[in-house]
Amino acid sequence: MITHAKEAEKFNKDEARVDWHDDTLWFVRQKRDRMAHNIPEWEQLREKASQIKNHTLSNLDQYLVQFEKQALANGVHVHWAANAAEHNQIVFQIIQKHGFRKIVKSKSMLTEECHLNEFLIGQGIEVIDTDLGERIVQLRHEPPSHIVLPAIHLKKEDVGETFHQHLGTEKGAKDPQYLTEAARQHLREKFIAADLALTGVNFAVAETGGIVVCTNEGNADMGAHLANVHIACMGIEKIIPRQADLSVFLRLLARSATGQPITTYSSHFLRPASGKEMHIVLVDNGRTEQLARTDFRNSLKCIRCAACFNTCPVYRRSGGHSYHTAVAGPIGSILAPNIDMRKYADLPFASTLCGSCSNVCPVKIDIHDQLWKWRQILSQEGHTGTAKATGMKLMSAVLSNPDIYRFAGSTGRWFLRHVPSLASNSLNPWFKQREMPEPPKESFRDWYLKNRKKPKGE
Amino acid sequence: MKVGLFVPCYIDQFYPNVGIATLELLEKLGCNVTFPLNQTCCGQPMANSGYSNLTKGCDANFVSNFSEFDYIVAPSGSCVLHIKEHLKDTDHPEKAAQIRKQIFELCEFLTDILKINSLPASFPHRVGLHASCHGQRGLHLSSMSERNEPSFSKPGHLLSMVKGLELVQAERPDECCGFGGTFCVFEEAVSVKMGKDRIEEHAQNQVEYITGGDTSCLMHLEGILKRQQSPIRIIHIAEILNSSISN
Numbered sequence: 001m002i003t004h005a006k007e008a009e010k011f012n013k014d015e016a017r018v019d020w021h022d023d024t025l026w027f028v029r030q031k032r033d034r035m036a037h038n039i040p041e042w043e044q045l046r047e048k049a050s051q052i053k054n055h056t057l058s059n060l061d062q063y064l065v066q067f068e069k070q071a072l073a074n075g076v077h078v079h080w081a082a083n084a085a086e087h088n089q090i091v092f093q094i095i096q097k098h099g100f101r102k103i104v105k106s107k108s109m110l111t112e113e114c115h116l117n118e119f120l121i122g123q124g125i126e127v128i129d130t131d132l133g134e135r136i137v138q139l140r141h142e143p144p145s146h147i148v149l150p151a152i153h154l155k156k157e158d159v160g161e162t163f164h165q166h167l168g169t170e171k172g173a174k175d176p177q178y179l180t181e182a183a184r185q186h187l188r189e190k191f192i193a194a195d196l197a198l199t200g201v202n203f204a205v206a207e208t209g210g211i212v213v214c215t216n217e218g219n220a221d222m223g224a225h226l227a228n229v230h231i232a233c234m235g236i237e238k239i240i241p242r243q244a245d246l247s248v249f250l251r252l253l254a255r256s257a258t259g260q261p262i263t264t265y266s267s268h269f270l271r272p273a274s275g276k277e278m279h280i281v282l283v284d285n286g287r288t289e290q291l292a293r294t295d296f297r298n299s300l301k302c303i304r305c306a307a308c309f310n311t312c313p314v315y316r317r318s319g320g321h322s323y324h325t326a327v328a329g330p331i332g333s334i335l336a337p338n339i340d341m342r343k344y345a346d347l348p349f350a351s352t353l354c355g356s357c358s359n360v361c362p363v364k365i366d367i368h369d370q371l372w373k374w375r376q377i378l379s380q381e382g383h384t385g386t387a388k389a390t391g392m393k394l395m396s397a398v399l400s401n402p403d404i405y406r407f408a409g410s411t412g413r414w415f416l417r418h419v420p421s422l423a424s425n426s427l428n429p430w431f432k433q434r435e436m437p438e439p440p441k442e443s444f445r446d447w448y449l450k451n452r453k454k455p456k457g458e
Numbered sequence: 459m460k461v462g463l464f465v466p467c468y469i470d471q472f473y474p475n476v477g478i479a480t481l482e483l484l485e486k487l488g489c490n491v492t493f494p495l496n497q498t499c500c501g502q503p504m505a506n507s508g509y510s511n512l513t514k515g516c517d518a519n520f521v522s523n524f525s526e527f528d529y530i531v532a533p534s535g536s537c538v539l540h541i542k543e544h545l546k547d548t549d550h551p552e553k554a555a556q557i558r559k560q561i562f563e564l565c566e567f568l569t570d571i572l573k574i575n576s577l578p579a580s581f582p583h584r585v586g587l588h589a590s591c592h593g594q595r596g597l598h599l600s601s602m603s604e605r606n607e608p609s610f611s612k613p614g615h616l617l618s619m620v621k622g623l624e625l626v627q628a629e630r631p632d633e634c635c636g637f638g639g640t641f642c643v644f645e646e647a648v649s650v651k652m653g654k655d656r657i658e659e660h661a662q663n664q665v666e667y668i669t670g671g672d673t674s675c676l677m678h679l680e681g682i683l684k685r686q687q688s689p690i691r692i693i694h695i696a697e698i699l700n701s702s703i704s705n
């Protein structure tokens with residue numbers, strides 16, 4: 001079974017690369033900090049965004065209906081999908097109805113979550129990701145490792161090699177300008193040949209029925225404007241009530257994501273151009289279930305900025321693929337167990353609960369508290385293994401009883417000798433790269449009894 | 459002022475000097491300090507591992523040891539945060555609620571309750587401060603680099619009162635050291651890498667000591683430092699603040 005710890009250990013085999021990955025993402029976090037610290041009302045903006053999202057989630061049913069009504073009035077086709085399979089079918093049927101073979105797609109984490117590419121390719125459709133980072137990982141048959149910077153785990157040398165293999169660039173090329181130019185030429189052909197463009201959605205405005213797509217490359221626009229049919233796929237939590245609310249979210253999104261004041265393109269799509277067709281697919285896929293979990297509902301406030309990834313000291317040193325889910329990082333670790341507790345039982349433990357994520361999050365999701373709460377559920381439902389459960393019971397028995405505790409302490413400083421063996425029987429993982437503390441000759445309590453007269457409590 | 463001293467289990471067992479320094483410091487500052495003899499653990503090791511259902515024994519024991527004081531003080535941000543957020547006792551809910559309000563981490567007790575402005579301490583060394591996350595973000599002992607807020611540091615403020623101490627700031631002032639409770643063994647690779655990276659920043663500053671308010675983090679860093687045979691030593695902030703008062 002894939003676990004974060006095992007994958008992270010593999011990732012850490014190449015320490016220089018870990019350093020590079022860590023520095024690269026820390027650089028993004030610092031850019032974000034400069035932006036956040038330059039806006040005096042930053043914390044108010046976060047609070048405002050959080051409140052708008054909370055309000056929206058509490059009235060999601062109404063806003064979804066309002067959105068659908070407005071979108072229909074704008075001449076947009078609206079579809080509802082309960083799960084990933086329905087979503088994929090809906091998209092496929094639209095493609096099939098027109099007899100199309102080729103589509104281009106801008107970034108959409110929802111379609112990653114639904115594994116749309118694999119599905120469509122299996123149906124004989126050519127699907128080309130047009131975001132540069134996504135195209136790179138697509139050529140390599142890898143999933144994105146980051147929701148905003150999909151190929152952040154790759155160095156320019158890696159990209160050079162991939163482009164050499166697939167796009168015929170010179171072997172050994174690593175000049176970013178040369179490589180992006182090659183990608184640009186390659187993607188131009190794909191844009192022109194595409195019958196249909198699929199995009200994600202950053203915000204869907206209930207009041208207008210319009211959607212907003214934020215990109216830095218303009219690839220969503222290029223696709224949607226060239227093709228005759230545009231499908232926009234969105235999770236139902238992307239709704240915001242009013243157009244005016246964008247003034248809060250657009251200010252927060254790019255600053256939190258990449259440290260830019262705003263994304264290069266914030267494109268508003270309201271209705272199809274004349275003679276063209278526009279579809280919006282609204283997808284649940286576990287979201288209503290998460291909404292019903294009181295402790296976890298506000299994870300649906302997420303605007304997918306990835307600030308929590310960039311700030312996470314564990315993410316930076318384990319890489320996105322170690323999370324083995326479409327949305328990695330701290331937010332992924334609280335979203336994934338909702339979909340499959342067994343498969344993702346490791347993720348809430350892939351954190352030190354340092355709390356940086358909750359404080360960087362532009363919509364104030366209490367991410368680290370939710371990680372803690374998931375741990376309780378996963379353990380209680382038996383997803384953390386019998387060895388750990390037994391060890392914890394033993395530990396609890398020792399620590400609950402002062403006499404046993406003192407006995408265990410005096411017979412060999414039980415605590416540290418015992419805890420590490422919970423994780424591994426053969427090799428003590430504390431000792432692998434660390435020394436044990438030297439046991440002192442007496443405990444504090446022993447010292448206290450000797451050095452302070454008439455202690456109370458006995 | 460009746461102060462109950464809470465010495466977390468791993469400090470009791472492995473770092474008694476941290477408990478001693480805390481006790482002596484509080485006594486020198488005029489507190490009437492008692493160490494209840496039947497205390498064990500706050501229950502955090504179980505709770506953070508997903509077994510908060512197994513902390514009832516620790517909780518009840520904590521309540522029976524600590525319900526008689528004006529304040530409870532501990533030299534650990536992490537354990538204090540755990541008590542503040544999670545202490546429950548179904549038999550004595552009012553006592554548990556009272557304790558959650560009365561418990562303080564040592565640095566915040568010194569700055570917010572005793573409000574000390576000077577210390578006769580002396581520690582003529584170059585020191586790096588490790589801001590442990592639970593103290594920093596959980597108890598808000600210092601400002602966070604993530605937030606847009608005025609910068610402050612309660613431990614830093616206290617260290618500035620120590621004669622001869624040269625405090626040097628790490629490049630990333632509030633990055634986690636990777637201890638994280640059982641994380642340190644279940645995610646050994648990342649945990650150690652995080653610790654090494656913290657140490658590297660302090661080493662570049664050529665510090666003699668790394669200090670902090672949480673012995674758990676320091677124990678993890680010490681483990682790595684010793685393996686690296688580094689000359690850098692770890693020292694709990696209580697030991698520095700108590701450095702020469704005791705003379």
Ligand code: SF4
Nearest residue numbers: 302303305306308361
């Ligand atoms: S949880 Fe917050 S910080 Fe993380 S991606 Fe979502 S909005 Fe951004």
